[in-house]
Amino acid sequence: MPSVPAASSTPDLLRMEGVEKNFGPTRALAGVSLTARAGEVLALVGENGAGKSTLMKVLSGVHTPDAGTLTLDGKPFHPRTPLDSREAGIAMIYQELALAPHLSVAENIVLGIEPGRGGFMNWRETRTLARKALTTVGLDHISTETTVSELPPAERQLIEIGRAVVVGARILVLDEPTSSLTQKDIERLFALIRQLKAQGLAIIYISHFLEEVRAVCDRITVLRDGRSVGEARVSEITDNEIVAMMVGRDVHELYPRTLRTTGDVIISLENIAGSSKPSSASLELRAGEVLGIAGLIGAGRTELLRLVFGLDKVRSGEIRVGTYIGRATPDERWKQSIGLVSEDRKLEGLALDLSIADNMTLTRLNTFVNPARLAEDARRWIEKLGIKCQSPNQPAGALSGGNQQKIAIGRLLHHDVDVLLLDEPTRGIDIGAKATIYRQIDELACAGKAVLVVSSYLPELLGICDRIAVMCRGVLGEARPVAQTDAHQIMLEATGRS
Numbered sequence: 001m002p003s004v005p006a007a008s009s010t011p012d013l014l015r016m017e018g019v020e021k022n023f024g025p026t027r028a029l030a031g032v033s034l035t036a037r038a039g040e041v042l043a044l045v046g047e048n049g050a051g052k053s054t055l056m057k058v059l060s061g062v063h064t065p066d067a068g069t070l071t072l073d074g075k076p077f078h079p080r081t082p083l084d085s086r087e088a089g090i091a092m093i094y095q096e097l098a099l100a101p102h103l104s105v106a107e108n109i110v111l112g113i114e115p116g117r118g119g120f121m122n123w124r125e126t127r128t129l130a131r132k133a134l135t136t137v138g139l140d141h142i143s144t145e146t147t148v149s150e151l152p153p154a155e156r157q158l159i160e161i162g163r164a165v166v167v168g169a170r171i172l173v174l175d176e177p178t179s180s181l182t183q184k185d186i187e188r189l190f191a192l193i194r195q196l197k198a199q200g201l202a203i204i205y206i207s208h209f210l211e212e213v214r215a216v217c218d219r220i221t222v223l224r225d226g227r228s229v230g231e232a233r234v235s236e237i238t239d240n241e242i243v244a245m246m247v248g249r250d251v252h253e254l255y256p257r258t259l260r261t262t263g264d265v266i267i268s269l270e271n272i273a274g275s276s277k278p279s280s281a282s283l284e285l286r287a288g289e290v291l292g293i294a295g296l297i298g299a300g301r302t303e304l305l306r307l308v309f310g311l312d313k314v315r316s317g318e319i320r321v322g323t324y325i326g327r328a329t330p331d332e333r334w335k336q337s338i339g340l341v342s343e344d345r346k347l348e349g350l351a352l353d354l355s356i357a358d359n360m361t362l363t364r365l366n367t368f369v370n371p372a373r374l375a376e377d378a379r380r381w382i383e384k385l386g387i388k389c390q391s392p393n394q395p396a397g398a399l400s401g402g403n404q405q406k407i408a409i410g411r412l413l414h415h416d417v418d419v420l421l422l423d424e425p426t427r428g429i430d431i432g433a434k435a436t437i438y439r440q441i442d443e444l445a446c447a448g449k450a451v452l453v454v455s456s457y458l459p460e461l462l463g464i465c466d467r468i469a470v471m472c473r474g475v476l477g478e479a480r481p482v483a484q485t486d487a488h489q490i491m492l493e494a495t496g497r498s
């Protein structure tokens, strides 16, 4: 196990040692140790279900550990509630941002820490604190009275960080912070992380992207199956070594691509428009091909998939599926053998109270199905996709985020649809599982299925697609063979500069 000696110049701010946590029969943490230092960014990586979120919930006082010790500033630390942890200077920034959207920036910043005495809020102090938070994160141009819902997600995230800093956070935990950010926003976030690190904060950065780990982290701790399996300085470890530690094996070929020939056009879109976006999209998707849609967040890519799947109304233009022309409901699209993996698995993807098996198999209720057979089928996909769970009967909601995403993909695979509409299919998914999903997509295309995939992760689109079309402000450009484009060209098109 690679390990690094403690750096003498940077004192340990936080030590977590031998931390264990069980949820019934699930051993989420089986002995994890981690050290965070002031003025350093520590990457926390591991496969889906490795225990990263659980460990951070122990740190933030949400879960009490079954064993192990926490030491803060060299003193024992036993957070019993999130408040204990916040008061000790630990701030968590989750993917689902925690600001109240209907309140102003100032109100959000003082939520729970109102500085006035006797129960009255002192507006002058409030505004001063809010202004300080905005300045800290480079958002001076925003008024403290702006309602948070008017701000884009990237700025809300920065405000949450700013709030944490002005109320005295010394340890900042960022859980997959770039999942809804554009490239420009990511760079702005990284600049802020470097600035906070220089101010002496300890930052714990959870990510599935090794590029991000390299760009912004100093050290890395790897978890596997609830244990810490390695620690190293980022500059002294290769990507392959990190991946091997994470998955316990080498991942040789991340983007397998078998030579394949494309068949007939299965879906064609002619100049379709939705109620707002897209305003114009035309394309032909053929059997046996993987067609990618690139573009900036908000360009209209998700809306395009929703129109095709019948979730939203087509304002104008024509969708043709085989010989069928016209509108269809999602049920009708299912009958046409089209399936969608939604970007937002919580809202429209999975029924979190239902079991894994039900989520994977219960889409076609028109035929009698034998529950034992369904559980067996689900077990097959659980194994194939490496879904970490106790049994197919466990509720989907008990699984880690990445494993829930695998269920959504497993559902389309189980139903053996001819056309797969995939919206950010690998968001939140670990690198080993990504490799499995890419292999699966390659096999599906070889078997004559058609795949239309929206992704903000360009290496993935360039790695798995036969052709890529770029959406810019609601207008879909012409699809080009992947050999005739690259990341630079795609970014030019996505930003309307080509």
Ligand SMILES: Nc1ncnc2c1ncn2[C@@H]1O[C@H](COP(=O)(O)OP(=O)(O)OP(=O)(O)O)[C@@H](O)[C@H]1O
Pocket: 023, 026, 027, 028, 046, 047, 048, 049, 050, 051, 052, 053, 054, 055, 388, 389, 398, 399, 400, 401, 402, 403, 428, 430
């Ligand atoms: N409240 C809970 N009840 C039951 N099991 C849980 C609970 N929270 C987490 N687990 C289980 O603990 C294990 C670790 O999950 P955790 O969410 O910590 O993983 P993770 O590394 O954060 O994964 P991801 O990268 O997918 O977010 C998983 O097997 C998960 O199903």
